[in-house]
Amino acid sequence: MPGYxxxxxxxxxxxxxxxVLLYLWNFSAIDINLKNILVLAVGFYIxxxxxxxxxxxxxxxxxxxxxxxxxxxxxKWLFKHGQSSHNIVYGAIVRVLYISLIILGVYYxxxxxxxxxxxxxxxxxxxxxIGIMIANALHVLLDILF
Ligand SMILES: [Zn+2]
Numbered sequence: 001m002p003g004y005x006x007x008x009x010x011x012x013x014x015x016x017x018x019x020v021l022l023y024l025w026n027f028s029a030i031d032i033n034l035k036n037i038l039v040l041a042v043g044f045y046i047x048x049x050x051x052x053x054x055x056x057x058x059x060x061x062x063x064x065x066x067x068x069x070x071x072x073x074x075x076k077w078l079f080k081h082g083q084s085s086h087n088i089v090y091g092a093i094v095r096v097l098y099i100s101l102i103i104l105g106v107y108y109x110x111x112x113x114x115x116x117x118x119x120x121x122x123x124x125x126x127x128x129x130i131g132i133m134i135a136n137a138l139h140v141l142l143d144i145l146f
Contacts, residue, residue: 008048043128051095051099056082086143093133
């Protein structure tokens with residue numbers, strides 16, 4: 001299985017290569033919104049460097065969380081390495097839900113209420129999540145190939 005840095009290089013290479021190829025093949029008709037691309041890139045970065053499928057083992061990815069890596073202990077216990085955490089469709093969704101529940105739990109403990117206005121996610125949240133899901137899919141594809 002490829003290591004942390006191999007996954008990072010692969011993910012960022014694909015993330016850069018795809019738009020370049022689309023541009024070269026004259027897909028310039030696509031409406032490019034810089035704000036959407038920035039949000040997608042941030043999600044992709046988070047999905048590549050922090051919320052990776054390899055959070056289910058003692059990996060470099062989990063070490064990057066520093067002391068906060070303790071948050072992922074239950075996740076490691078719940079998900080065996082290379083199985084549902086490495087699902088190309090719902091692996092990223094489960095991790096995002098997992099860490100979101102923890103963040104909401106901490107928020108609730110601090111403020112005794114949930115943040116308002118979070119019922120209807122904005123289009124940017126969706127684009128951010130798509131960035132994480134693309135990073136997850138590339139990770140899983142590389143694991144399958146090698
Ligand atoms: Zn992996």
